Amino acid sequence: MIATKAYAVQDATSPLGPWSFERREVGPHDVQIEILYCGVCHSDIHQVRNEWGNSMYPMVPGHEIVGRITKIGDHVTRFKVGDLAGIGCFVDSCRECTPCKDGEEQYCVTGGASTYNGMEMDRKTPTYGGYSTQIVADEKYTLKVSDKLPLEGVAPLLCAGITTYSPLRHWKVGKGHKVAVLGLGGLGHMAVKLAAAMGAEVTMLSTSPSKEADARRLGAHHFALITNTDRMKGLRSQFDFIINTISAPHDYSTYLNLLNLDGVMICLGVPPEPSVVPAFNLIMGRRSIAGSLIGGIRETQEMLDYCAAHNITSDVEVIDIKDINTAYERMLKGDVKYRFVIDIASLKKS
Numbered sequence: 001m002i003a004t005k006a007y008a009v010q011d012a013t014s015p016l017g018p019w020s021f022e023r024r025e026v027g028p029h030d031v032q033i034e035i036l037y038c039g040v041c042h043s044d045i046h047q048v049r050n051e052w053g054n055s056m057y058p059m060v061p062g063h064e065i066v067g068r069i070t071k072i073g074d075h076v077t078r079f080k081v082g083d084l085a086g087i088g089c090f091v092d093s094c095r096e097c098t099p100c101k102d103g104e105e106q107y108c109v110t111g112g113a114s115t116y117n118g119m120e121m122d123r124k125t126p127t128y129g130g131y132s133t134q135i136v137a138d139e140k141y142t143l144k145v146s147d148k149l150p151l152e153g154v155a156p157l158l159c160a161g162i163t164t165y166s167p168l169r170h171w172k173v174g175k176g177h178k179v180a181v182l183g184l185g186g187l188g189h190m191a192v193k194l195a196a197a198m199g200a201e202v203t204m205l206s207t208s209p210s211k212e213a214d215a216r217r218l219g220a221h222h223f224a225l226i227t228n229t230d231r232m233k234g235l236r237s238q239f240d241f242i243i244n245t246i247s248a249p250h251d252y253s254t255y256l257n258l259l260n261l262d263g264v265m266i267c268l269g270v271p272p273e274p275s276v277v278p279a280f281n282l283i284m285g286r287r288s289i290a291g292s293l294i295g296g297i298r299e300t301q302e303m304l305d306y307c308a309a310h311n312i313t314s315d316v317e318v319i320d321i322k323d324i325n326t327a328y329e330r331m332l333k334g335d336v337k338y339r340f341v342i343d344i345a346s347l348k349k350s
């Protein structure tokens, strides 16, 4: 077994603190990755605090992982020792259901094996995430990472990047489309960058007046404050798509009115409480509400390659592991520009 240092929570109300555990030995199809950086996703906060009601403790969060391969199993063919590698939101799946066969493993009918707060496919071994010094995973669920881009800015692509890239591709968003992005945090800033790179006209909808200049720098063509009711009225029936990344409970119906005929609101955020949607807000304009979950391994690799080719990374604030609890508090206030990323060297030293 491989001794691993980590930060974990022991229950839904305690802060994160140092913890150690053992990873499995490297199997024939596995790679061992020395973790260099791990992004901090709002899903980490939801799960640490059991806001989705499915948390298992102790929990080591973290599913935006980049690092370097230190060991490979005998049958590994895609990686060698010394390669850069990434792990996203899941580390295995059943490999037999239709979504798995179609390369949409994130929709595995068994639920697959989440990178943390889940079980391996043996359904006995808990999974632990990237707030840790190393990880062992099957090479099939491991991504290749280019050395062209700064690694700390690549880590958030493994969740925030693919979660926004996948729906943009699925709905074929591009030139001629008007896209609104709701919420300028980790997902929101990647949605702005990617939608703009794909040619859409992007409007940032935010609760934070202080983020306007950044939104424009990230690629948004327009900016509107959600709290400015006159401005919001002026945006009625304007958008083909709304990418909704809001993490807190909110009323979907307010935003549905901003959709054009046949417009789609794509929900990415997972607030702890549901929103009630009046039928009128959908039938007026034949609008739809849809959802999208991260992305499959093939598409995640495509996204990483796209970002390397287009020089796209996340805007990050690199932190020491000891500052993780403060980082959570700041994220809850919308005070992150635009992703916290843990420098795992600080965990090794601690």
Ligand code: NAP
Pocket: 040, 041, 042, 043, 044, 046, 159, 160, 163, 182, 183, 184, 185, 186, 187, 188, 205, 206, 207, 208, 211, 245, 246, 247, 248, 249, 250, 267, 268, 269, 270, 271, 292, 293, 294, 331, 332, 334, 335, 336, 338
């Ligand atoms: P984040 O960095 O904390 O950003 C969320 C943003 O939402 C905030 O910066 C804020 O932006 C806005 N916001 C917060 N409270 C709001 C409120 N009450 N009303 C309106 N806007 C509000 O979070 P994230 O990491 O991007 O994650 C966003 C959500 O996506 C989370 O619920 C997370 O669990 C979920 N998620 C889903 C998937 C998936 O596969 N679907 C994957 C990853 C994450 P402004 O300051 O601009 O208003």
Ligand code: ZN
Pocket: 041, 042, 043, 044, 063, 089, 159, 160
């Ligand atoms: Zn995430």
Ligand code: ZN
Pocket: 093, 094, 095, 096, 097, 098, 099, 100, 101, 105, 107, 108, 109, 110
């Ligand atoms: Zn499956």
